[in-house]
Amino acid sequence: MAKTFVLPVRPRCCERRGRLRTTVLGALFSLGWLLAGQAAFAQSGEELERDEVVDVELVLAVDVSLSMSPAELAIQRDGYAAALVHQQVVQAIRDGVHGKIAVTYFEWAGETSQRLVVPWARISSLSEAEAFVAQLTAIPARSARRTSISGGLLFAEKLFDDNGFRGMKRVIDVSGDGPNNQGAQVDVTRDSVIGKGIVINGLPLMTNSGLTTAFDVPDLDQYYVHCVIGGPGSFMIPVNEWSQFPEAIRRKLVLELAGTGWPEPVATGLPVRKAATGGAGYDCLIGEKMWLNRSRIWDDN
Numbered sequence: 567m568a569k570t571f572v573l574p575v576r577p578r579c580c581e582r583r584g585r586l587r588t589t590v591l592g593a594l595f596s597l598g599w600l601l602a603g604q605a606a607f608a609q610s611g612e613e614l615e616r617d618e619v620v621d622v623e624l625v626l627a628v629d630v631s632l633s634m635s636p637a638e639l640a641i642q643r644d645g646y647a648a649a650l651v652h653q654q655v656v657q658a659i660r661d662g663v664h665g666k667i668a669v670t671y672f673e674w675a676g677e678t679s680q681r682l683v684v685p686w687a688r689i690s691s692l693s694e695a696e697a698f699v700a701q702l703t704a705i706p707a708r709s710a711r712r713t714s715i716s717g718g719l720l721f722a723e724k725l726f727d728d729n730g731f732r733g734m735k736r737v738i739d740v741s742g743d744g745p746n747n748q749g750a751q752v753d754v755t756r757d758s759v760i761g762k763g764i765v766i767n768g769l770p771l772m773t774n775s776g777l778t779t780a781f782d783v784p785d786l787d788q789y790y791v792h793c794v795i796g797g798p799g800s801f802m803i804p805v806n807e808w809s810q811f812p813e814a815i816r817r818k819l820v821l822e823l824a825g826t827g828w829p830e831p832v833a834t835g836l837p838v839r840k841a842a843t844g845g846a847g848y849d850c851l852i853g854e855k856m857w858l859n860r861s862r863i864w865d866d867n
Contacts, residue, residue, distance in 0.1 A: 616730075618688065621662035622823055623733035625722040629742035629771070630673040631713045633782070638773070639707040641808050642741070646671070647699045649815040656692050658823045666690030667823060668731035671702055672721065676712035677749035680721040686729045713853065714749035715742060715794060716756075719766065723759050737822055740794065741769035745783050745853030753793045753850040760797040768795040768802035769818060771811075783852055792842045793850035800841040810836060 626646060630639060649655055650669075659667050671684040684701045688694060722738045738759070746752040756766060768790040783789055787804040795802050801821065803814045814836050821838065842848075849855070 617732040618666075618668070618730060619664055620666050620668045620688065620731050620733045621659075621664050621735075622667045623726060623729065623731050623736045624667055624669045624822065625725055625736075625738045626669065626671040627718045627722050627738055627740040628671065628673050629675070629713070629718075629740075629744075630707055630709045631675040631742075631744065632709050632711055633713070633743050634709065634771075636707075636709075638808065639709060641811060642771075643702070643707050645811045645815045647703050648812055649819055650689070650699050650702075651692060651695045652816050655816060655819045655823070656695055658820045659689060659695075660691075662823065663734065668729065668733060669698060670725055670729075671698075672718075672725070673707060674714070674718035674721065675710035677714040677717040679710040679712070679714070680718060681708065682725075686725070686731065688731070712748040713742065713744045713746060715740065715746040716750040716752045716754075717748070718742075719752075719755050719759050720750070723762070723764060726764070736764045738764060738766045739769065739818065739822060740766060741771060743771035743773065743782070743786070745786070745789050745856070746793075746850075747853040747857040751851065752853075756794060756796050760800075763797075765797035765800050766795050767800055767818065767822060769814060770802060770804050772804055772806050773808055783856075787839065788848060789850075789852070791839055792848035795841045797841070801838050802841075803836050803838055805836075 628642060628646070634642070659665065667689050668686055669684075669689055670682070670686045672680055672682045674680045683705055684698060687698050687701075689698055718740060719738065722740070726736055749755075760766060770786040770790045772786050787802065790802045790804075803818050805811050805814045817836060817838075
């Protein structure tokens with residue numbers, strides 16, 4: 567006689583317990599993720615609350631490449647120092663919504679040649695501006711080889727991270743006397759930086775009186791317009807003579823900090839030029855090509 571095997575039947579109560587256990591575990595898992603997300607959000611909110619609110623977070627990015635003589639480096643440094651404590655600049659700061667800004671100052675040259683001279687500091691009064699300038703003038707400028715505007719922009723971009731301030735706008739103020747000839751392509755870097763909500767303004771130095779002028783471009787102002795500056799309201803002021811530099815710095819800072827107009831100076835004629843709507847029509851690799859061509863000449867000799 568054939569044996570009959572009867573498969574054990576799991577009681578329905580056990581099935582219900584299994585489903586209940588799965589449901590509870592799933593709920594606990596989801597709750598864990600929710601609590602973790604809330605904790606991270608709360609931490610982020612606390613960090614924002616700890617950041618001091620200012621009108622502008624301003625990075626002063628200053629070229630110290632070998633194309634500038636020691637005397638020109640001194641003029642440049644003294645120009646920034648004088649501008650920061652100038653009555654019109656201090657008043658522009660006070661006229662802001664919050665009446666204060668955050669500023670840092672660094673010098674750049676080649677792709678990896680950047681030096682932070684003055685760390686982030688608040689300026690809301692003449693005394694705070696004077697304290698910033700005291701730090702700035704205590705350290706002499708030091709030149710270095712090559713010109714990497716892109717390297718300077720990338721360095722400046724990182725300075726905004728965890729700086730203890732939260733500005734209504736973030737601005738990089740870059741000055742230089744030549745085109746990019748090392749590092750990442752400058753217009754590509756520019757687009758990446760302004761894509762993060764950072765405005766780039768420029769101060770092209772078209773004096774052509776430094777130590778090495780073989781890599782100068784005659785239309786450096788157009789180079790800055792098409793390849794360097796960018797972002798909402800971005801602009802640049804060209805400097806054709808070093809005698810114009812102090813006024814150019816003052817004017818530029820007032821426009822950046824307050825967004826107000828400035829009477830057009832008749833004697834010096836310093837125009838304000840906005841960023842181009844597109845880079846088409848200008849070769850933003852001109853600096854790299856000039857360096858390569860010059861290097862080939864040296865190699866041939």
